[in-house]
Amino acid sequence: xxxxTVLTGLAAPMDRANVDTDLIIPKQFLxxxxxxxxxxxxxxxxxxxxxxxxxxxxxxxxxxPDFPLNQARYQGASILLARENFGCGSSREHAxxxxxxxxxxxxxxxxxxxxxxxxxFKNGVLPIVLDAALVDSLFSQMYxxxxxQLTVDLAKQTVITPAGEEYRFEVDAFRKHCLLNGLDDIGxxxxxxxxxxxxxxxxxxxxxxxxxxxx
Amino acid sequence: MSGKTLYDKLWHSHLVEQRDDGSAxxxxxxxLIHEVTxxxxxxxxxxxxxxxxxxxxxxxVPDHNVPTEARERSGGVAAIxxxxxxxxxxxxxxxxxxxxxxxxxxxDVRQGIVHxxxxxxxxxLPGMTVVCGDSHTSTHGxxxxxxxxxxxxxxxxxLATQCLVQMKMKNLLVRIDGELARGxxxxxxxxxxxxxxxxxxxxxYAIEFGGEVIRNMSMEGRMTMCNxxxxxxxxxxxxxxxxxxxxxxxxxxxxxxGELWDQAxxxxxxxxxxxxxxxxxxxxxxxxDIKPQVSWGTSPEMVLPVDGILPDPEAMENxxxxxxxxxxxxxxxxxxxxxxxxxxxxxxxxxxxxNSRIEDLRAAAEVVRGKxxxxxxxxxxxxxxxxxxxxxxxxEGLDKVFLEAGMEWREPGCSMCLAxxxxxxxxxxxxxxxxxxxxxxxxGFGGRTHLVSPAMAAAAAVAGHFVDxxxx
Ligand code: SF4
Numbered sequence: 001x002x003x004x005t006v007l008t009g010l011a012a013p014m015d016r017a018n019v020d021t022d023l024i025i026p027k028q029f030l031x032x033x034x035x036x037x038x039x040x041x042x043x044x045x046x047x048x049x050x051x052x053x054x055x056x057x058x059x060x061x062x063x064x065p066d067f068p069l070n071q072a073r074y075q076g077a078s079i080l081l082a083r084e085n086f087g088c089g090s091s092r093e094h095a096x097x098x099x100x101x102x103x104x105x106x107x108x109x110x111x112x113x114x115x116x117x118x119x120x121f122k123n124g125v126l127p128i129v130l131d132a133a134l135v136d137s138l139f140s141q142m143y144x145x146x147x148x149q150l151t152v153d154l155a156k157q158t159v160i161t162p163a164g165e166e167y168r169f170e171v172d173a174f175r176k177h178c179l180l181n182g183l184d185d186i187g188x189x190x191x192x193x194x195x196x197x198x199x200x201x202x203x204x205x206x207x208x209x210x211x212x213x214x215x
Numbered sequence: 216m217s218g219k220t221l222y223d224k225l226w227h228s229h230l231v232e233q234r235d236d237g238s239a240x241x242x243x244x245x246x247l248i249h250e251v252t253x254x255x256x257x258x259x260x261x262x263x264x265x266x267x268x269x270x271x272x273x274x275x276v277p278d279h280n281v282p283t284e285a286r287e288r289s290g291g292v293a294a295i296x297x298x299x300x301x302x303x304x305x306x307x308x309x310x311x312x313x314x315x316x317x318x319x320x321x322x323d324v325r326q327g328i329v330h331x332x333x334x335x336x337x338x339x340l341p342g343m344t345v346v347c348g349d350s351h352t353s354t355h356g357x358x359x360x361x362x363x364x365x366x367x368x369x370x371x372x373x374l375a376t377q378c379l380v381q382m383k384m385k386n387l388l389v390r391i392d393g394e395l396a397r398g399x400x401x402x403x404x405x406x407x408x409x410x411x412x413x414x415x416x417x418x419x420y421a422i423e424f425g426g427e428v429i430r431n432m433s434m435e436g437r438m439t440m441c442n443x444x445x446x447x448x449x450x451x452x453x454x455x456x457x458x459x460x461x462x463x464x465x466x467x468x469x470x471x472x473g474e475l476w477d478q479a480x481x482x483x484x485x486x487x488x489x490x491x492x493x494x495x496x497x498x499x500x501x502x503x504d505i506k507p508q509v510s511w512g513t514s515p516e517m518v519l520p521v522d523g524i525l526p527d528p529e530a531m532e533n534x535x536x537x538x539x540x541x542x543x544x545x546x547x548x549x550x551x552x553x554x555x556x557x558x559x560x561x562x563x564x565x566x567x568x569x570n571s572r573i574e575d576l577r578a579a580a581e582v583v584r585g586k587x588x589x590x591x592x593x594x595x596x597x598x599x600x601x602x603x604x605x606x607x608x609x610x611e612g613l614d615k616v617f618l619e620a621g622m623e624w625r626e627p628g629c630s631m632c633l634a635x636x637x638x639x640x641x642x643x644x645x646x647x648x649x650x651x652x653x654x655x656x657x658x659g660f661g662g663r664t665h666l667v668s669p670a671m672a673a674a675a676a677v678a679g680h681f682v683d684x685x686x687x
Contacts, residue, residue: 016539020654022652023655031303032299033255033258088414089350089654092251093252093367094367114450115363115364118369119369172238174236174237186371189372192231196231196268199242203242208475208478210343213271213469
């Protein structure tokens, strides 16, 4: 996993509440057996005027000119400003894969759906929760100011605006540690292999019907 | 000290390691696997040179991509017409073979939607932790299990370590007392709960469903309730174990029997919240207040009783609600002030892990028996949740009832719930659907979904518009 330390980047808007993972990456793209290449289909239904198909060359598809990510001022954005309950619905990890593949390393929103929030951390994408009123003011500043860049410092847990205002955000210590260091979760858990084995032996004794049944 | 909730008990019995930062290592008893969210997880294992920690903890079944038309289906994986779908199902077969994981293959009579198959086979049991790379894993909580959806990285993590790193959720009790009117089903209760608390109302919580209505509910109904907890924002929903649970589990292929059964039943007797357990939040509904529900918008919380009138966005409280409602009405091609009963579906879909169990099919068949689908309906699909449900339905003659009414009787799978196979809505088409999500494009590009119960879907198929099944 890519580590995340300090990111300074252009912000782009996804200005609606309850954006679900179907909207982030529609289901026809879930047929891929790969983990990369979802970027061109991020927000597919909003971004293009036609219905996207997996494996298609997106460079020739008709773009929706009203969709912010298609506008010149947001090209190269790496921070997505979003509204409440971002990432609700399906648990597909393809959603953070698509965000990351497109170039977004950070999302800032008032709230997220639980599974999506968790999936972001596994893929080097930092989901930041800020107060709704604050997110609202970031949106206005961004709309007012072309080339609006934010700096996100994970170690200090701050978002810094171009005017130099600093806002603190919360993040669990464990997730922060993994993201800062780009650590592989599985490797970390396997350091507890003895504890897992001990637990498993006890559990097997207590609940033998849960073991060796499906084979 | 106060007592424990069911969730607390399940959590503590699976706690391998509590860490200082609040996270915990939780042991996973069962992982269900399907073709869409697993290929990248197996690939990850391969790249890292890892093997599954415990093979017998996993059970795989393809469901999302499988064709439901008998002719295409009969040829097995090789006959799947869409090459991308075929590759995904084939990849699941290959991965299960390579990693020695038991798979119920496409034309096994036990095949079906993973959340129907798990409980039906006794592969998911009370007191277990159950995960699957699918948000509707919450369904299995109906058995008194701790069950929730995970992303693909976690699928790989659970395969490799038999554990997940988790943060404990808060406890939410949704208590529904009283009695349901005839024609009002678990689906209506679930939609009414979401209508009340909103699609983010359960975020950060584990929901326990309780109260008289839930206690009187069948296991099928409880599964429908738990299935929809994710639509209320909660990763997991659960119901205490009682005699209904035990009756359901007894004799299932992977369930314990003989002496082990007695031992298990004794262990499961504690799987309920203690009388003095403290919940962080309690939401209460009365059964008799719940009417059949129909969703009108593009989020499950945009739902109304069948006698409702579509809301006026301009009359809503805040700008974000107004924008959402305006957008939803526009997408759905509907107007404020319209009656729900004026909405005319073009297609009807009875199926999905929410409502494709035998009881759902019985309820739908009862409504259409001896009647015929309205001429304005382009298609009415009935898709059983598993091969076993299909067999049972056919033994009861339900397939004939549907066919005589002009409906299609299909092979089991996810089908038009998310339209990853050939079953989808055309742009602009309205669908009376027993599935769980009415998001934009969910059932096909430009498709317009109305979430309803099986009886409501069947009645709409006959009437050509939504009607109140309580008057049926
Ligand atoms: S039936 Fe629908 S919701 Fe259920 S697992 Fe299949 S696609 Fe997901």
